[in-house]
Amino acid sequence: xxxxxxxxQSMFIQExxxxxxxxxxxxxxxxxxxxxxxPGEGPVLLIALYKAGELTSNGRLTAQFGITRKDSFLNISAxxxxxxxxxxxxxxxxxxxxxxxxxxxxxVIP
Amino acid sequence: GAGVSQSPRYKVTKRxxxxxxxxxxxxxxxxxxxxxxxxxQGPEFLTYFNYEAQQDKSGLPNDRFSAERPEGSISTLTxxxxxxxxxAMYRCASSYLAGGPPGELFFGEGSRLTVL
Numbered sequence: 632x633x634x635x636x637x638x639x640q641s642m643f644i645q646e647x648x649x650x651x652x653x654x655x656x657x658x659x660x661x662x663x664x665x666x667x668x669x670p671g672e673g674p675v676l677l678i679a680l681y682k683a684g685e686l687t688s689n690g691r692l693t694a695q696f697g698i699t700r701k702d703s704f705l706n707i708s709a710x711x712x713x714x715x716x717x718x719x720x721x722x723x724x725x726x727x728x729x730x731x732x733x734x735x736x737x738x739v740i741p
Numbered sequence: 742g743a744g745v746s747q748s749p750r751y752k753v754t755k756r757x758x759x760x761x762x763x764x765x766x767x768x769x770x771x772x773x774x775x776x777x778x779x780x781x782q783g784p785e786f787l788t789y790f791n792y793e794a795q796q797d798k799s800g801l802p803n804d805r806f807s808a809e810r811p812e813g814s815i816s817t818l819t820x821x822x823x824x825x826x827x828x829a830m831y832r833c834a835s836s837y838l839a840g841g842p843p844g845e846l847f848f849g850e851g852s853r854l855t856v857l
Binding site: 634635637662664672673674675676679681719721723726727728729730731732733734 | 745772774776781782783784785786789791796797800832834844845846847848849850851
């Protein structure tokens with residue numbers, strides 16, 4: 632099945648630093664979503680984007696839907712220890728399948 | 742229900758046995774998706790339904806895998822003649838509208854399958 636290319640694969644940062652991760656695809660999507668997954672849990676939706684060029688914020692999170700509809704990024708500002716986890720991007724295709732990225736593992740050092 | 746419910750949470754079976762994994766989506770959600778997730782990887786699409794109709798099964802690895810949702814609510818993913826490579830976390834997700842906004846997926850806690 633299709634998986635999106637997500638980078639970086641892992642990040643180790645100091646508490647308080649900003650984080651940026653991105654996701655690219657060879658296919659066009661009409662919705663981009665960002666999820667966070669804690670160990671032993673299912674992915675939980677953080678932020679959703681519906682239009683090319685859209686920039687959306689949710690607290691310390693900011694995400695953008697790329698103009699080409701083939702990419703998206705997620706920024707986390709002023710990281711805190713509870714931000715630790717694996718972040719996944721997901722794109723919804725015109726056929727309504729949701730394809731997920733390879734994940735970015737985030738470690739926040741207090 | 743309040744959330745997506747999956748059962749069993751853990752299943753250990755011997756190679757060659759059949760297994761059935763159940764998913765009860767959020768009440769009123771039209772679309773239901775099945776994913777497989779290996780450790781450290783993103784969810785891999787298997788199949789999805791709108792109501793009782795299976796819309797896409799292109800992600801099912803082979804013909805030992807099948808899924809149904811006969812009444813448009815609860816779904817069952819069946820794996821026949823299990824093999825060790827089938828060991829993984831199987832996740833179900835539901836979405837409120839078929840193809841329209843908000844287009845968000847809500848995941849269950851998953852069924853961990855181990856094939857010995």
